[in-house]
Amino acid sequence: MRVISGKARGLKLNAPKDDNVRPTTDRVKESLFNIINSYIIDSEVLDLFAGTGSLGIECLSRNAKSCVFVDINNTSLDIVKSNIKKAKVEKESTVLKLDFKSAINKLKPKKFDIIFMDPPYYENLFIECLEEISKSNILKQEGIIVVEHDTKELLEDNVGNLIKTKSKKYGNTTLTFYELEE
Numbered sequence: 001m002r003v004i005s006g007k008a009r010g011l012k013l014n015a016p017k018d019d020n021v022r023p024t025t026d027r028v029k030e031s032l033f034n035i036i037n038s039y040i041i042d043s044e045v046l047d048l049f050a051g052t053g054s055l056g057i058e059c060l061s062r063n064a065k066s067c068v069f070v071d072i073n074n075t076s077l078d079i080v081k082s083n084i085k086k087a088k089v090e091k092e093s094t095v096l097k098l099d100f101k102s103a104i105n106k107l108k109p110k111k112f113d114i115i116f117m118d119p120p121y122y123e124n125l126f127i128e129c130l131e132e133i134s135k136s137n138i139l140k141q142e143g144i145i146v147v148e149h150d151t152k153e154l155l156e157d158n159v160g161n162l163i164k165t166k167s168k169k170y171g172n173t174t175l176t177f178y179e180l181e182e
Helices: 026-040 054-061 074-087 100-107 126-136
Strands: 044-048 066-071 093-097 112-117 139-150 162-170 173-180
Touching (some): 026 112, 026 173, 044 100, 066 074, 100 126, 126 139
16 A cells, blocks of 8 residues: 555555554556545545545645544554555544544534545445535535445445436445535
8 A cells, every 4th residue: 555646646555454444445546546536636535434644644745734534443543644644634634433424523614625435334424424415515616525345335426415416336335526516
């Protein structure tokens, strides 16, 4: 697992020693960042269920303004913090040990350009999390939500004021994108 582009390009990030966290593979991450590249510069990013922090760190490496990393797991948070330090993006980073609902409520009225959502598979948190984001109004009008999930899981076309704009499959992993309805 490495940073693909930007000022930290090629940096090898720390990964978990067990299977409790599924880091986004380099192949999926590269495809994802080709899709969202135009959103990144000067963006404010929220990395929910941060895991290793790889997605938020990639954004910071590509000149995002800031990233809030959220996770409830102590081991994940330790990895996120070590990766932030390794990538030298401490000033632009905030790390919160909270569940997603508490984090979203704490972050209001802040708004984000990019929200990454990669909850534990098979815990049915996708729709609940999207509903919280919709209700909280933390996505900027021109912002985007990226949901990483198992290809077997089908996500709703509309959740609150969010509309699915596309899905891309990469083997067992699917990236589904949401934006605010116009």
